[in-house]
Amino acid sequence: MRKDLVKGDLPALVLAVLSRQPLHGYGIAREVKQLSSDALTMKEATLYPALRVLEQDRLITGEWQPQEKGADRKVYTLTEAGKREAQKRTQELKDYATLIHTVLEKLEPGTSGRKGIGHAQPA
């Protein structure tokens, strides 16, 4: 099942991806697709406003770096404040997902198909 990524979740996902390693814009978009097994879709152009906002809030810094092959790329790295914010927003998203799951379980017990966050879906 493919799902459009909610616009408001994008900055949190970007922070979570960058907490693993510094990446350029295309790399971030690819990482999100790969981690979701292509289930989460987004227009890649929407990534750049999110990156600008995170730069303005000083949660990430972008730097043009020369590459071994090809033109320079702007690589984004988390700042110290960004690392703290990444943890905070990741936890908020997890808590939100758990709450939704809890509500759905109460409405329709046993049909949500998930035992909790972090558990794989049954085949």
Added chain:
Amino acid sequence: MHSLLEDYLAEVEAKLSVLPAKRREEEMREMRQHLADAVRVNRELGQNEDEVAANALTEFGSVEEASEGILWSWKRYLQRKLRIWSFWWITGMLTASDAFICFQFSRIYAPSHHVPSYQPYCTILCSWVLALLILSSQFLPAKYQQPSWMWWWFVSSAQ
């Protein structure tokens, strides 16, 4: 680069004409690099050049999607700068005018009108409180920035 991509980038650059030249150039450079990466990956999947360009643009988004987001982030940046600038401008003007009031009051007004010496300081204090209230309203959450809300609060507190 494929003509489809060049036309796309030219359209986006036209939409971003309101940005300063340096900022626009940087945005276009990054976008160009992103599309070049997308083309390279699609090419590795064995697609022909037209398919490669079309798929890269489909994944990236329309001209409107590309330009509106960047313009929105620029507007947000300007609004923040304006708040900071207005804070320091008002602070500076208030300090200068208060110093002027104190100096002129003690020199000209007080001797001839027999008024208490603390009067200019009360005026200065009230002006600072009002200025801080106005400035702090710039930093409130959006829903509290409605003029009607502020007016209601001002009137009810005056009563």
